[in-house]
Amino acid sequence: MKALEQVLLKIQELPPFPPVVLKVLELIGKEAPFKEIAKVVEVDEGLTSEILKIANSPFFGLKRKISSVQEAVVYLGEKYLLEIVTRSASKRYYQSAHEGYDLRRGELWKHSVACALASEVLNKRLNQKSDHTLFTASLLHDIGKIVLNNFVKETFDEIIKKVKGGMTFVEAEREALGIDHAEIGGYIAKRWNFPEEIIDAIQYHHEPRKGALYARKVHVCNVLCSSLGIGAGVDELYERFDSEVLKELGLSRRDVMMLLCEIQQLFEKTQSLFSMEMGDGV
């Protein structure tokens, strides 16, 4: 149980999730006026510059220069605004390499962003509207890996042996360390005072039928991104795909192929825009 105690200690050390993001989430949820949202954002210098940079990027192709958050918020609309705010805030947690999972620097972030984009694509295909809570849950589903990373590295050989013996990576984590990255992610989300749906989705993204609807959706987004090899570490294909969930959501095989196609397309389109400005070498 020693490893477990250490892990729990590590969770305490993780810096809190920026309150400004939670505040923006809340305001958008309440359909607060843009002006009010802009006021909250303006307080954060990093966020302000990120938003202005993106509003003025060729992606939006605006003719005149946007120079205030007020204007940017109106032009970007709540969907992009929330994406920018959440991503910019989460980025700091994902900056280092995660060697335990054999991920290069920035790869876990790429995977997380892809999953968040996938959640938008999924909802669209299900004829449901864009959902900020689902977006956040998808973006943060692997947050537990940040804490678990060091421990996985130390016991990597043992875990790989178990995996080769037929276990999923998550099961092997649990056997070797007494806890897995999904459960840790759940603790972290709780510590950050996220809503119950997000905690549940993160905790059960590998066991979707133990969780609620968001866990199922995040599960699907996660496996599709892993399948595409986006930000995939050593563990990604050693996870169990619960294809019953697809049926429950009413997705046919053809839908799945279309989803893969659309996720990759959206990821490609937005990659340069939201990159971590990292080299893409081997």
Add this chain to the structure above:
Amino acid sequence: MKLKVVGIGEFQVSDDPEEILVTYSLGSCVGVVVYEPFRRVGGMLHFMLPDSEINLERAREKPGVFADTGIPLLLQSCRALGADLKKLQVKLVGGAELLGSSDFFLIGKRNVTAARKILWQNGLFIRSQEVGGHVNRTVSLEIATGKVLVKIPGEGVKEI
């Protein structure tokens, strides 16, 4: 040595002996690697799905996404660089599955089958392959020698 990266749904061909073609993280996607040893022309395609019928608009915009539109284009581009297609050595990499993938999913397997079929229709057979299983693969092709290396995270590098 210069690295030329092949992204998802893209292909590259080369006759520059200084170049190495590489594609990262093939999950269920398949890498088609071709090499003509006499003219030293090589090519690599990283496709995602078997059939362009799923999204024709995407196929027009980016034919390398699908096996049926990507492979013929890869072959044509090799020929344009002077390769004799009859002498082409073909290797397949990728096409992995997630654990527990039921018959319902199995995108990797469908991709491999599609590639084999299209190559066969073009009179080409697969010389060697590193497909299936539950791993991510990174593959590289050295244009000077035709050497194909496959890297699997946590497992190291091997030549196929």
